[in-house]
Amino acid sequence: MFTPIMYIIFSCTLSGIILYIAYIIADTLYRKSKYSLIHYLVYYFMYLKNLLNGDSIYLIIFLIISMCIYITLSYKKSKNIISLIENVDKMANGNINNIIDLNASGNIKKLANNINNIVTQLRNITIEERKAQQTKTDLITNVSHDLRTPLTSIIGYLSIIEDDKYKDEVKLRYYTSIAYEKSKMLNVLINDLFDLTKMQNNTMTLNLTQIDLVELLGQIASQFEYMFENENVKCRLNFSQDKLIIKADPIKLVRAFENLITNAIKYGKDGNYIDIVTKRKDNVAIVKIINYGESIPTIDLPYIFDRLYRVEKSRNRNDGGSGLGLAITKNIIEMHDGNIYVSSDYDCTVFEVRLNLNDI
Structure with missing residues (x-):
């Protein structure tokens, strides 16, 4: 917050010092120099001074020098801000693997680090969500297979009984027994699946x-x-x-x-x-x-x-x-x-x- 103000104060101070030193050097050279170039420059400066209504030229030169110094001081910070914006745009467009690497310090560096931390957490969450989705898909696939196998047997043997395709009562009891055992397998699988889901969702209570x-x-x-x-x-x-x-x-x-x-x-x-x-x-x-x-x-x-x-x-x-x-x-x-x-x-x-x- 105070950095731009400090830059302005520093730029104005340094500009004033530069003007003062330049004035002393120019005055010294004008008095001692025998070269026409120095005299020509002083003459041209005085012409501009009269043209701009006197001492206002000093203010203009002061402002120009101050602005140049301020831009020079702010360039690195501005460059980092532009780089920060470009990197954030990449992240906003879905490139969550992008890392902001700035040669900066202070608040800009802190902001870049915070953004990198947020993106890293988002990337980890995304990876975990993908793993969870894959686990869910695998679970559905495996459960479907495990349910289908005994269910197919149950339907097969019950269809034989329904169509009266068994030879005698011994075969009838045999088919019924198999269907019953397969039904128990289904019951075990379904109950275990429900219990495991309740445990992992923290909805099962303990009676300690x-x-x-x-x-x-x-x-x-x-x-x-x-x-x-x-x-x-x-x-x-x-x-x-x-x-x-x-x-x-x-x-x-x-x-x-x-x-x-x-x-x-x-x-x-x-x-x-x-x-x-x-x-x-x-x-x-x-x-x-x-x-x-x-x-x-x-x-x-x-x-x-x-x-x-x-x-x-x-x-x-x-x-x-x-x-x-x-x-x-x-x-x-x-x-x-x-x-x-x-x-x-x-x-x-x-x-x-x-x-x-x-x-x-």
Whole structure:
């Protein structure tokens, strides 16, 4: 705001000094010089002075010199303002990758930096929106495929029944059974999809209460005894001697650990063992679900908790899962301000859950 005023004051002061020095030099040279050129210039100046009604010529020269000095001082700033306008025009026309780079300081530099920051944020938002749109498209594509597969089977077998094309009651029951199982698969997928959407939209509430995590895991493991036996898997419990008291929604937490144990059985049963380990570290409860089956490829590990992401070896949908179990588990854990990690090598695959303790 005060910069132009300072420029004017400086220009006028410097102009006055220049005029004064020029007057002294001209007077000295006129008195001492024998050259006709100096005398001619002085004579011409006096002629202009008389022509312009006396001393007004000094004012004109003063204004001209002051203006030249002011323009010289303002040129760089004006150039930066013009460059700033041109760059902003480019951004306004959709070139959000454009960066304003000015050799300036002060408010103009600050303005340019602020515009660059705004454009960077806009560019990041645009990228995130594109990713979200791509994720939504992928989700719709995958869900449509997963819904269509069992639905096609249901319609096929029910059409056989509707057209009385079955041989006997045994075949009728067989077709009905298949349609029923496929319907349950649809129900699991739709319910999981709704639950995951509610979690990610923060519309699902938690009914928090104090629970003993070790006791909860013991109860969950006992409920899987039949499945362990059926899959020839032995579950080994290695629980901490400490009471791991946490504040959590037991129903939702049970679902998260059930998903992890089911996943361990499904993809780790070839290893014959599943370990459930708990321990305390500082004020954090750590739970590890370990299986010794085929490892998860390193390239797949970063995406293992994504919706409907499937490791290549597990793309077969005959397991009846929704493909959303691990995504739901991650959301449940994070709703409890916890974290979940996965690691896998040739020896074992480990899902590690960390939850904050709520010691009494």
